[in-house]
Amino acid sequence: MNRITSLFGIKYPIIQGGMIWNSGYKLASAVSNAGGLGLIGAGSMYPEVLREHIQKCQKATNKPFGVNVPMLYPDIEAIMKIIVEEGVKIVFTSAGNPKTWTQHLKDNDIKVVHVVSSAKFAMKAQDAGVDAVVAEGFEAGGHNGRDETTTLTLIPIVREKIDIPLIAAGGIATGKGMMAAMILGADGVQMGTRFVASLESSAHIDFKTTVVNANEGDTHLTLKELAPVRLVKNKFYNDVQELYTKCPSKEDLEALLGKRRAKRGMFEGDLVEGELEIGQISGLIHDILPVETIINNVMNEFHQAQKETQQFQF
Missing domain, CATH: 3.20.20.70 (Aldolase class I)
Known part of the structure; x- marks a missing residue:
């Protein structure tokens, strides 16, 4: 032991x-x-x-x-x-x-x-x-x-x-x-x-499938102003990155994130608008x-x- x-x-x-x-x-x-x-x-x-x-x-x-x-x-x-x-x-x-x-x-x-x-x-x-x-x-x-x-x-x-x-x-x-x-x-x-x-x-099975299909470089650490999370690069992630080009405030990021975004992605299987948190080892x-x-x-x-x-x- x-x-x-x-x-x-x-x-x-x-x-x-x-x-x-x-x-x-x-x-x-x-x-x-x-x-x-x-x-x-x-x-x-x-x-x-x-x-x-x-x-x-x-x-x-x-x-x-x-x-x-x-x-x-x-x-x-x-x-x-x-x-x-x-x-x-x-x-x-x-x-x-x-x-x-x-x-x-x-x-x-x-x-x-x-x-x-x-x-x-x-x-x-x-x-x-x-x-x-x-x-x-x-x-x-x-x-x-x-x-x-x-x-x-x-x-x-x-x-x-x-x-x-x-x-x-x-x-x-x-x-x-x-x-x-x-x-x-x-x-x-x-x-x-x-x-x-x-x-x-x-x-959700669609999120699990996304994990096993992920390759090196398909995730990125972001949203440090709120709580740093590593996200799969989907539409929501792209929206976050586009917002960063405009020097957003913390409130701007919170507004984009909204509520239930993680549930929408990982639990309900929305691979487009959901927040998909996963580690680099998914590759x-x-x-x-x-x-x-x-x-x-x-x-x-x-x-x-x-x-x-x-x-x-x-």
Whole structure:
């Protein structure tokens, strides 16, 4: 066992990203049942919908699972209340100050992990008392850093600054990627894009198909003035880029984004006007598979990579 498998009581140090509109109880329970740590994505759920998903996940698996909570979303107090009431034991927080909720959660016997995009914020999270951090590089699809630090650079820098367990995220979808991250100092990995393209993901099939058809260069990090996201280059993305040529204000960008744009794209399958968030590693994903197969493939490749690294002797 390593520090991540020991911390969460799981078989493999693989954590599923708690992605909005993709990470319902079916995906979370499937990942947990296959030996990883599944996360319910609370960011796209009303409080009572989250409660329903937690209860269904508890029935679908007897293995550990958690909830991912982006703290910039509304109803945060109601969400945290439900998490405590329903007996959730693991919470991943992001997009906010870890000091705000960490102690409250830990007082309720909940393990807390905070997502960061820099060593500075990793140290703040450690000081706030979290049990582990996720360091997410520029390659990721979700709300990542404005500094565009790649995972290859970010992981060893963060490792040098903190003592608590470190989870690498951003551009990881294979066993070799997992091996590379752990050699650089990570104790485990978090994968989002690879699990979007799974049978159990709640994403629309058209979005899943877009992910597996994506090539290198088909995504771009944008909307930094709001919250940096990596988008598939569709009509909505082109509209964003056209607006940037006019030196838009933050309010102009918010007006274009509007409401429910991410739901429209990823959950409802509007590939034209929807917001399609996905990581750069989509260019390496070519199939939609059951979660169990994905995790088995990753671990088989990881163990093969362990053997192959022994040949690099000079």
